[in-house]
Amino acid sequence: MNKVIIDTDIGGDIDDVLAIALAIRSPEIQIEGITTVGIQSDRRAKIASGLLQVNNLGHIPIAAGASIPLCGKWNYEEYPNQYGEEMKDLPYHSDLDGADLMIRAVNESPGEITLIAIGAMTNLAIAITRSPEFCSKVKEIILMGGEYNGHYRECNIVSDPEAADIVFRSGIPITAAGLEVCLSLISDTDATIDTLIGTGTEQSQFLAKLVKRWKAVGLNRPIIMFDAIPFGILIKRSMVSTENKLVHVETKGDHTRGMTYCMKPHFGEVPQCEPNIQVCIEVNHEALMELFAERTLQS
Numbered sequence: 572m573n574k575v576i577i578d579t580d581i582g583g584d585i586d587d588v589l590a591i592a593l594a595i596r597s598p599e600i601q602i603e604g605i606t607t608v609g610i611q612s613d614r615r616a617k618i619a620s621g622l623l624q625v626n627n628l629g630h631i632p633i634a635a636g637a638s639i640p641l642c643g644k645w646n647y648e649e650y651p652n653q654y655g656e657e658m659k660d661l662p663y664h665s666d667l668d669g670a671d672l673m674i675r676a677v678n679e680s681p682g683e684i685t686l687i688a689i690g691a692m693t694n695l696a697i698a699i700t701r702s703p704e705f706c707s708k709v710k711e712i713i714l715m716g717g718e719y720n721g722h723y724r725e726c727n728i729v730s731d732p733e734a735a736d737i738v739f740r741s742g743i744p745i746t747a748a749g750l751e752v753c754l755s756l757i758s759d760t761d762a763t764i765d766t767l768i769g770t771g772t773e774q775s776q777f778l779a780k781l782v783k784r785w786k787a788v789g790l791n792r793p794i795i796m797f798d799a800i801p802f803g804i805l806i807k808r809s810m811v812s813t814e815n816k817l818v819h820v821e822t823k824g825d826h827t828r829g830m831t832y833c834m835k836p837h838f839g840e841v842p843q844c845e846p847n848i849q850v851c852i853e854v855n856h857e858a859l860m861e862l863f864a865e866r867t868l869q870s
Contacts, residue, residue, distance in 0.1 A: 572598075572599065572600075572601050573599060573600050573601065573685055573805045574601050574603050574680060574683050574684050574685065575594070575600055575601065575602055575603060575684065575685045575686070575687050575805065576602075576603055576604045576605070576606065576672070576673055576676050576684055576685075576686050576687070577591060577594065577602060577604075577605045577606070577687045577689070578605075578606045578607075578608060578636070578669065578673070578686060578687065578688045578689065578690060578692075578694050578695060579591065579605065579606070579607060579608070579615070579619070579687075579689045579690050579798075580607070580608050580609040580615065580689070580690030580691060580727075580730075581607060581615050581618050581619050581651070581653075581690075582607075582609070582611075582614065582615040582618045582650075582651025582652065582653045582654055583609065583649045583651065583652070583690075584785075584795075584797070585653070585781065585782055585785040585794055586794065586795060586796050586797050586798045586799065587689055587690070587798050588618065588619075588622060588653065588778065588781055589778065589782075589794070589796065589798075589799070589863070589867060590689065590796065590798035590799045590801075590802055591605070591619070591622060592622060592774065592778060592867045593799060593802050593862070593863055593866055593867045594687075594802045595622070595623075595626050595628065595774075596866040596867055597802065597805075597806050597866060599805060599806045599807075600802065600805055600806065602628070602631050603631070603632075603676050603680070603684065604631060604632045604633065604634065604672050604673075604676055605619045605623075605631065605632075605633045605634075606633070606634050606635075606636045606669030606670075606672050606673060606694050607619060607633070607634070607635050607636055607669060607690075608636045608637050608638075608669060608690045608691050608692075608693050608694050609637075609638070609645070609649070609651070609690060609691060609730075610638060610645060610648070610649065610650055610651070611638065611650055611651055611654075612635040612636055612637065612638045612669070613635040613638075613665075614650075614651045614654045614658075615635065615651045615654075616633050616634070616635040616663045616665075617654065617658040617659070617661045617663060618651060618653055618654055618658060618781070619633050619663070620633055620658070620661040620662060620663040621658050621661050621777060622774070622777065622778075624661065625773040625774045625777045626774055629662070632667075632672060633663035633665075634663075634665065634667050634668055634669045634671070634672035635663070635665060635668065635669065636668055636669020636670060636672075636693065636694035636697075637668075637669060637670075637691075637693035637694055637697065639693075640691060640693055640730060640731035640733070640734060641693060641696060641697075641731055641733045641734050641737075642731075642733050645691075645730055645731075646729060646730060646829075647726070647730065652784060652785060652788045653781040653784050653785055655780070655784065668694075669694035669697075670694050670695075670697035670698040670701055671698075671701075673686065673694065673695070673698040673705070674698050674701065674702045674705055677705060677708040677709050678704075678708065681708040682708060682710055683710055684708075684709060684710055685709075685710050685711050685712070685713060685805065686709060686711070686712045686713075686743075687712075687713055687714070687801045687802065687805075688712055688713070688714035688715070688716065688727075688738075688801075689714070689715050689727070689797075689798040689801060690727055690730075691727055691730035691731040691734060691735075692714070692716070692727070692728075692731060692734040692735045692737075692738045693731045693734045695712070695734065695737075695738050696731070696733070696734035696735075696737040696738055697734075699737055699738065699741050700737065706741050706742055706743050709743050710744075711743065711744040711745070711746065712738065712743050712744070712745045712746070713745075713746045713747075713748075713801040713804050713805065714727070714738075714745065714746070714747050714748070714801060715727060715747075715748045715753065715797050715798050715800055715801055716728045716735065716747060716748075716749070716831075717735075717747060717749045717750070717818070717820075717830075717831035718749045718750040718751055718830075718831060719747070719749040719751065719816065719818065719831060719833050719850045719852075720749070720751045721751065722827070722830050722832075723750060723830065724828075724829045724830055725749070725750045725829075725831070728820060728829050728830070728831055729828070729829025729830075730829075732820050732821065732822045732828055732829045733822055735820045735829075735831075736819075736820040736822050739818060739819070739820055739847060739848065740847070742847075744849075745847065745848050745849065746801075746804060746813060746848070746849040746850075746851070747818070747848050747849070747850050747851065748797075748800035748801060748804075748811070748851040748854070749831070749850065749851065750797070752800065752811075752851045752852070752853065752854045753795060753796070753797040753800060753854075754795060755854075755856045756795055756796040756797065756799060756800070756854075756856055756859060756860060757793045757794065757795055757796075757860075758793060758794040758795075758796060758860065758863075758864075759793050759794070760782065760786050760793055760794050763782055763794055763868065764779050764782050764783060764786075766864075766868045767779035767782065767868060770868065770869060775868070778867075782794070796859075796860070796863060799859055799860075799863055800851065800854060800859065803854070803859045803862065804851075806862065807858075807862075810854065810855045810858055810859055811851045811853065811854050811855070812851070812852055812853040812854075813849040813850060813851055813852060814849070814850055814852045815846040815848070815849055815850075816833045816846050816847075816848055816849075816850045817833065817834055817842050817844055817845070817846045817847060817848075818831055818832065818833050818847060818848040818850065819831070819832045819834075820832070833850070
């Protein structure tokens with residue numbers, strides 16, 4: 572059993588809520604809390620609350636976290652498009668902010684908590700700087716973010732490069748799934764809606780409503796299950812192959828700010844630092860999508 576805190580920008584792309592639904596339906600994962608990050612973080616928390624409520628998991632704590640990045644402002648104006656008025660009265664635990672919920676969880680279970688980061692890493696960075704003991708008490712971080720075969724300003728990193736830099740330098744064991752290993756995790760949007768409606772459970776009806784809202788905002792592409800990979804790793808680590816790499820986050824530069832950079836020496840250069848990230852280089856996409864369909868899209 573893997574104890575996890577899920578840190579998410581749920582309410583933006585649809586894959587967050589679907590990936591968390593996979594986690595809920597996976598006996599290998601025990602959710603200890605959910606923290607939210609991004610514009611209108613409180614509304615994102617209510618979407619997460621709705622998902623927990625339809626699964627009779629209202630006891631799991633939720634904390635709205637950072638609504639602005641460490642420096643400046645978000646480089647996007649992505650409001651939680653899956654939020655509906657029926658969610659405004661949903662309860663969620665708000666006695667702590669996102670960083671403090673993480674800190675409390677790792678203090679209560681030192682060495683046992685895996686942090687699943689599927690959004691900007693602002694909450695994680697705040698927890699690291701707020702609590703000197705935090706890094707030594709976290710079991711590991713598994714994240715979706717960056718790109719490691721090329722150079723691309725992937726959303727979860729570019730949204731708060733300074734936060735990502737703090738996390739990548741923290742010394743916490745990190746496994747990262749970059750954009751390049753996610754793009755084949757495709758599910759047809761209309762087919763997914765039809766399957767969810769046909770399933771007839773309270774969760775499936777809730778998810779179908781959110782997928783419809785997401786489709787209505789005008790994203791002309793199928794669902795890409797970027798954020799399923801961290802949960803797939805927890806469920807069955809053999810589903811991915813990784814390589815230990817030295818990764819830096821670029822926090823400056825007109826064209827490169829927010830990119831992840833892996834040094835690839837061609838002439839025998841020796842990196843000045845040790846590798847710090849286990850980077851996913853291959854994912855069994857078919858097995859992961861079968862697992863998603865079996866656990867999330869069925870009754």
